[in-house]
Amino acid sequence: MDFSPETWDMLGRYVGAGFALGLGGIGAAIGMGMSAGQAGEAMMRQPERHGYLLRTMLIGQAVGGSPSIFALVVGLLILFLPSDAATSGPIFAAAMVGAGLSIGLGCLGSGVGCGWPAAAACDGVARNPRRATPITSAMIIGQAVAQSPSIFATVIALILLFIPLTSTGVVAVGIAIGAGLAMGASALGPGVGSGTTAGGAVRGLSAWPRSQAITIRTMLIGQAVCQTPAIFGMLVAFIMLFTLQDMEMNIIGLAKILGAAIAVGLGGIGPGIGCGMVGDTSCEATAEKPVNDALLLRTMLIGQAVSQSTAIYALIISLVLLFVI
Amino acid sequence: MLDPSVVMTVTDAVLAQAEPQAAITGAEVIKAGALIGAGICMGFGAIGPGIGEGFAAGKACEAIGRSPENAGLLTRTMLIGQAVSESTGIYSLVVALLMLFVVGA
Numbered sequence: 001m002d003f004s005p006e007t008w009d010m011l012g013r014y015v016g017a018g019f020a021l022g023l024g025g026i027g028a029a030i031g032m033g034m035s036a037g038q039a040g041e042a043m044m045r046q047p048e049r050h051g052y053l054l055r056t057m058l059i060g061q062a063v064g065g066s067p068s069i070f071a072l073v074v075g076l077l078i079l080f081l082p083s084d085a086a087t088s089g090p091i092f093a094a095a096m097v098g099a100g101l102s103i104g105l106g107c108l109g110s111g112v113g114c115g116w117p118a119a120a121a122c123d124g125v126a127r128n129p130r131r132a133t134p135i136t137s138a139m140i141i142g143q144a145v146a147q148s149p150s151i152f153a154t155v156i157a158l159i160l161l162f163i164p165l166t167s168t169g170v171v172a173v174g175i176a177i178g179a180g181l182a183m184g185a186s187a188l189g190p191g192v193g194s195g196t197t198a199g200g201a202v203r204g205l206s207a208w209p210r211s212q213a214i215t216i217r218t219m220l221i222g223q224a225v226c227q228t229p230a231i232f233g234m235l236v237a238f239i240m241l242f243t244l245q246d247m248e249m250n251i252i253g254l255a256k257i258l259g260a261a262i263a264v265g266l267g268g269i270g271p272g273i274g275c276g277m278v279g280d281t282s283c284e285a286t287a288e289k290p291v292n293d294a295l296l297l298r299t300m301l302i303g304q305a306v307s308q309s310t311a312i313y314a315l316i317i318s319l320v321l322l323f324v325i
Numbered sequence: 326m327l328d329p330s331v332v333m334t335v336t337d338a339v340l341a342q343a344e345p346q347a348a349i350t351g352a353e354v355i356k357a358g359a360l361i362g363a364g365i366c367m368g369f370g371a372i373g374p375g376i377g378e379g380f381a382a383g384k385a386c387e388a389i390g391r392s393p394e395n396a397g398l399l400t401r402t403m404l405i406g407q408a409v410s411e412s413t414g415i416y417s418l419v420v421a422l423l424m425l426f427v428v429g430a
Contacts, residue, residue, distance in 0.1 A: 099412020
């Protein structure tokens with residue numbers, strides 16, 4: 001029993017689209033639920049402010065829903081992208097699965113992350129309705145930055161969809177799935193972490209609205225540091241996609257690529273979430289007492305740098321697997 | 326239900342791409358296992374220390390926000406706590422390097 005190229009194409013498309021939407025929908029759904037839950041709780045306390053609250057909840061959900069829209073677009077491309085006889089076959093199928101893993105896992109983290117600022121904004125608007133506009137704008141900035149890991153994942157998924165792999169054989173199958181897994185899994189933690197950082201900033205600004213500029217600065221620095229593991233994952237994905245033509249074409253080459261992808265992908269989850277916890281409390285404390293901002297920024301950066309260390313170990317292991325062994 | 330023969334066919338077809346070296350020896354399988362194992366070891370091993378160290382640093386930031394005059398003491402405690410949480414990450418690194426350079430070599 002041997003499969004025709006068309007069968008391979010369909011197999012890859014259905015599995016890939018399943019990963020894309022199955023995983024990519026989880027995050028945004030959780031994030032939107034957090035926002036709605038907090039809005040409901042706030043309405044129970046202050047029912048007369050339901051108009052403000054409904055508006056804030058809907059804005060937060062609309063912006064926080066965009067990772068799932070990326071996943072939907074890429075999922076539809078995976079299903080319906082035209083393929084020709086030259087590209088059909090197992091390697092095309094693997095590229096579809098890899099694109100699905102990248103976008104699915106990548107959008108999961110950002111979708112959950114966008115829920116924290118949205119929930120904090122609903123709570124803040126209920127307590128302090130006159131400050132609804134600055135609270136909402138801090139929420140939108142935080143959510144937009146929290147989405148960048150999902151944008152990295154979209155880029156890698158689109159490269160897998162539109163640029164045929166130059167390698168052949170079992171190594172090409174490994175590269176397609178490995179690049180998707182490295183990017184997708186490593187974007188998961190940074191998406192969540194950037195979101196918790198933004199949540200802390202919005203929570204702080206709701207209570208102490210005067211320190212807006214300094215809090216948003218600390219939030220943006222914290223979010224940028226949170227995203228380092230996703231950048232490591234994207235780096236490894238690019239290395240896999242464009243520089244591994246001379247990898248040996250056997251099961252050991254496949255093992256090196258998959259091992260490197262698992263190391264850098266999973267290794268990014270913890271540091272991303274951990275950096276987010278640091279950013280969360282640091283932003284809130286900066287909003288409360290902006291006079292301490294230099295001290296808090298320094299402590300946040302030291303804490304985040306130390307949390308990143310395991311992501312750097314994971315990057316080293318994956319580079320050793322790809323280039324040294 | 327998933328038919329096992331379909332899974333076997335897919336696995337065989339993926340491995341058949343490895344031609345012309347179609348015959349896979351036991352030594353190659355062991356080396357491949359060590360290489361993937363190194364990746365799994367470092368990947369999963371990095372999750373816990375990352376979250377744990379972030380938790381410690383988050384609490385330190387919260388405490389410094391409340392009492393900035395104790396910043397030196399708090400930073401020192403944070404770094405000691407993080408260094409201890411780091412230990413399992415270093416174990417993972419050591420085991421991954423062993424699998425790369427000793428077992429899988």
